[in-house]
Structures are given as structure tokens and as C-alpha cells.
Amino acid sequence: MTPVKIAITGATGLVGSHVAAEAARRGFTVAALVRPTSDTRFLDSMGVVKVTGDIHDKAALNKLCKDARFVVNCAARVGDWGKLADFRRDNVDALGLLLDAASRAGVQRIVHVSSLGVYEPRDHFGTDETVLPALKSLDAYTRSKTEGEILLLAYAAAASGVFEARYGASAVMLPYARQVLRGSELAPRDHLSEAVILRPGFVYGERDRTVVPKLANALRAGKFAYFGPGTQALNSIYAGNIAKAVFLAMEKDDAAGHAFNLTDGVNPTKREFVEFIAGRLGVGVPRASIPLSVAWPLATVVHEVSRMAGVKSAPFINKARYKFLGLHLDFSINKARARLGYDPDTDWRSNLSRVI
16 A cells, blocks of 8 residues: 655754654655755655755645645744744745645645644643633744634635634634735635644754753853742643654544644643753753842843844843743643543653753
8 A cells, every 4th residue: 555645844843853753653655845955864864755945935835745645834933032024924924835735735634733832921720722822922933823823723714614723703813814814826615624733832852953952051151040930830842742642633533623732741840841951961050040020021121122123133031031931831731632642751851861
């Protein structure tokens, strides 16, 4: 029998590379969209079929999706600093192009990797999917991820009608996502109908080129400080757990139209997570802490002044970093456990050791 083809965007990144590895392990034919400058050695080692292009290249997207049964969208512009227009272009505009390409190719289902950042920026204690994502965000990345979700659900709903994971009445549809939807080259009846949204938290894993390496460098340099006591929960998830959830989202018939929170199923505190990394690196455990009563006003002032000044690199403190370090981030994954059969590897220390 001809192996089922899975098309993946963002396969050279952290999450996408784990999805590609899991797909290859399961015997799927894996096709990945890669830029000409991408390091593809890991994908090459697994025999992944490479389609050269980027997420705005319609011809490359059409080629990627041809004969695919499933599409997994892991590509995204990430970061805690930047212009909303740039994040929208890569996280919303490009998603619209991918949806059109998948629809033309007759793809059965798309699994879209979003983020727990779509929820309101506040302390969370067991927040589940019945809580709607926030239409206002602290940073451009999470705003664009919310708009991407709305676009995806509106696009798929145009074909199949009813979705439980919708954003309430159509009146709350963000104008920008609606504008992108109108840009679809296909009639609504021709739109891809099956879509699943996965919302992972703070992702760590092998082949991470950004977050954990930057944290490690800050610890080595003695330039890390907690916001508050550091006992706030961290919504962490190993990339391998996301990959497992992706395939559950493909397999379960009743997953279509739903969004699922994803974490490791345990909530280490920020201090536990950071101190574990420091211990593995053999550097001193950080002691500095900025009181929350000071951290938020400071983050707000520095963020706004830097934004108005057109600063291109993220300042040492901003609203997004406050959210990551200052807030209690505990989200329920009961829906993923019940509907998908999601059973994550909870041994975050062993997984993080391999990352380090």
C-alpha cells in the first residue's frame, strides 16, 4: 500500500522537526516546505521530501499539499517583540494561502499549532477551552495567533457549518481575519472542512534555537532575574508531547472543529524549571528577583517607550516577558485527555536534560 502523505510547514523548526520525526517513525510519507537557506540535515536523515519555497509561495504550497491527506501547520513567526503587521503577514496571511492550497489538493484535515498565549494575559488556574481567547493581547505574536485561529475556524466553518470551537457569534470576528478570508481564491463551498487547533504552552525540546539557548546564556552571564517569587506555574510542554498530540488530532474523527490546550500535564514552577537548567549547566542558581508590583509598571513603561522609539530588538523587559515570568500559568488539558486520548510524558526533568 502507498504510505499516507503528510505535509508539514515549519519542519526545520522546533515543533515541526518533532512532528516530522514522529511521522517518519510511523511510516508516513513526509513532505516539508523548506527555504533555500534552511538547514535540512535532520530532515534529510529521515528521507523527508523537501519542497523548496516559503509560506507565501503559492506554487510551493500547492506542490507541498498535492496528494497529502493531512497538513500540519507548524510554521510561525515567533518572538516577544516586533510589528503586528509582520506577525500578521506570516501567521495569518500565510495561513490563508496554505488553507487554499490544502483545499485545492483535497486534503482531508489540517492540524494547526497555535498557542496558549491566545488566552487573556492574566493569572490562570485551570483555564480550559470553554474560555474564549482574548481579542486584545500584550504582544503582536499572541494577537496574530488569535487571529490565525479565527481565520482557520471561519474558513472551515464556511464549508461544514457548525463548530464547537468557534468564537461565539460572528460579530466577534476580527476585521483583519475576515479580510484575509475574503482574499481566498476559492468559493466557500470548496474550502477545507476539517480543522483541529492545538494550543501548546511554553515549548522546549531538542533543536530549539531560541528560547532555552537564550535562557541558558542569561544564566551563564548571571543576568537572569525572577519576576516575583518564581513560584508561579509554568505552562511548559516538551515538543515530543506536541508531536504525539498532532497524530491523535489526525486520527480522532470527532476532533475536527475543536481546540485543545496542551501541556506536559504537570506544572513546574518557574523557579524549579530555571534552577534545573542552571544545575545542568553547572552555573549558579539565580537569586535576583523583581517584585511584581515593580515588574509590571517597569515592563509597561519600557515596552511603550521602546515601541514609540522604534527599537528593533526586544528590550530587557517588556509585556510579553512579564507574562512569561510574572503570571501563574496553569491550564487544563482534560479535554485533550478525554477527547484525544492525550497522555503526555510527564517526566519534564529527563526531557529537559536531553535538551540541555
